[in-house]
Amino acid sequence: MSLANTSSSEQEHVNSYYAASANPAPNRPALVGEFQTDICVVGAGYSGLSTALHLLERGYKVAVVEGAKVGWGASGRNGGQIVNGLNASLDTIQKRYGDEFAGFVGGLVTEGGKIIRERISTYDIKCDLKEKNVFAAFTQKQMRELEAKKALWSKHGMNDHEMLDKAQIATYVKTDAYVGGLVDHSGGHMHPLNLALGEAAAIEKLGGKIFEMSRVISTQKADADQLVLTDQGQIRCKTIVFCGNAYLGDASRKLKSRVMPVSTQIMATEPLSDDIANGILPTDTCVEDVRYILDYYRLSADKRLLFGGGTVYGGTDPADIVGKLRPNMLKLFPQLANTKIDYAWSGNFALSFSRVPQLGRLDNNTYFAHGYSGHGVTGSHLFGRILAEAIDGDMSRFDVFSSVPWIPFPGGRLLRVPYSTMGSWYYALKDKLGI
Known part of the structure; x- marks a missing residue:
């Protein structure tokens, strides 16, 4: 769903467990009239919040303009898992782009998780941070893939x-479905919306300005400055950073075709008893399996099972989220057959065709980052730092990522959804057949 077509009621947070358990946050004003600043960041999700916070720490004046509420998109709806790496594996990156770029990526893929922990510690963000994540395998073939992943990551x-x-x-997750897996001791999980709200509060503490309910219509040059135009106002600045990802809408038409919105779904059970919660996830670690279309789950602070999975290319919401997810949950945990589902919601992430995030410039003073392809929790925090480095004059890491060629979806915007859907069917069939 593009913000260009949403009403004010639809710009409030979706009816998710995260919204229901969010920390108190102010209603920030919409942009009215003209506001002047050094840098305008478009989008108050993780990419925008991370970029703005890094820039403020470097002494810049920054304003963030958001079409809905802080964390309204994927940043406030995701699985809450701190998973290191990109969607494209290091092996794929090495084969596609060469050893040098793979080595560069391998040297920084854990940085995003470290940034998140730094933010939580420095700004005292209450977001239920817990450690470790587990990758679960259904087959011996998947175990061999995990062993190769471990060896490659160790090489870096x-x-x-x-x-x-x-x-x-079985000491991490009590189900007979898995033959084994891999635990990343540097992974973790947290309440994603509360992380975003805490980062927004940190931005304001450092003197940054956040405007909510201010959809960006367009941008334009104004002598030596740039203007970011919204429904009721404009921001005059030197530099623009687009961080709208799957919800950028028409704010930049040049970026719209570079990624495709893909929805994923999550449901939250009622709070579980200690016996049931410990009988499912005894170490309170988050889990995701290693199939192409995967399931991911964890316990919330109040011991609900948050269970997610599924994809819909094009970003539409399925008619029955619970009906889609519940069978997969019960295959793993049949003891939850009579457990009530209190919340179910959907949200979009931005998929790039290469599954590698895109970082670049539209001109000398207009930057962007998007296309995390389902791995945006850590990637967005890392890219926010790299964007801030570049704007501050250190282009070294930015230039490496921006030099990666953008690969358009086959068939353009018209055929990207059916093309990607057919591809997902193929890989899902391979998962099912174990080949």
Whole structure:
């Protein structure tokens, strides 16, 4: 759903468990009239919040303009898992772009998680941070893939991974479905909306300005400055950073075709008893399996099972989220057959065709970051730092990412959805057949 077509009621947070358990936050004003600043960041999700916070820490004047509420999009709806890496594996990146770029990526893929922890610690953000994440395998083929992943990551200096056999994975997740897995001791999980709200509060603490309910219509040059135009006002600035991702809408038509919105769904059970919660996830670690269309889940602070999965290319919401997710949950945990589902919601992430995030410039003073392809929690925090470095004059890491060629979706915007859907069917069939 593009913000260009949403009403004011639709710009409030969706009816999710995260919105229902969010920390108190102010209603920030809409942009009315003209506001002047050094840098205008478009989008108050993780990318925009991370960029703005890094820039403010470097002494810049920054305003963030958001078409809905802070964390309204994927940043406030996601699975809350701190998973290191990009959607495209290091092996894929190495084959596609060469050893040098793979080595560069391998040296920084854990940085996003470290930034999140730094933010939580520095700004005292209350977001239920918990440690570790588990990758779960259904087949021996998937176990071999995890072993290769561990070896490759170790080659790049990442030694926080530990292989788990069937008995060992049962200490993390109580189900007979898995043959083993891998635990990343540097992973983790948290309340994603409360992380975003805490970062927004940190921005304001440092003197930054956030405007909500201010959809960006267009941008234009104004002598040496740039103007960011909204329904009721404009921001005059030197530099613009587009961080709208799947919800950028028409704010930049040049970026719209570079990514495709893809929806994923999550549901939250009623609070579970200690016995049931411990009988599912005894170490309170988050889990995701390693299929192409995967399931991911974890316990909330009040011991609900948050269970997500599924994809819909094009970003539409399925008619029955619970009907789609519940069968997969019960295959893993049949003891939850009579458990009530209190919340179910959907949200979009931005998919790039290469599954590698895109970082670049539209001109000398207009930057962008998007296309995390389902791995945006850590990637967005990392890219926010790299964008701030570039704007501050250090282009070294920015130039490496911006030099990666953008690959358009085959068939353009018209055929990208059916093309990607057919591809997902193919890989889902391979998962099902174990090949």
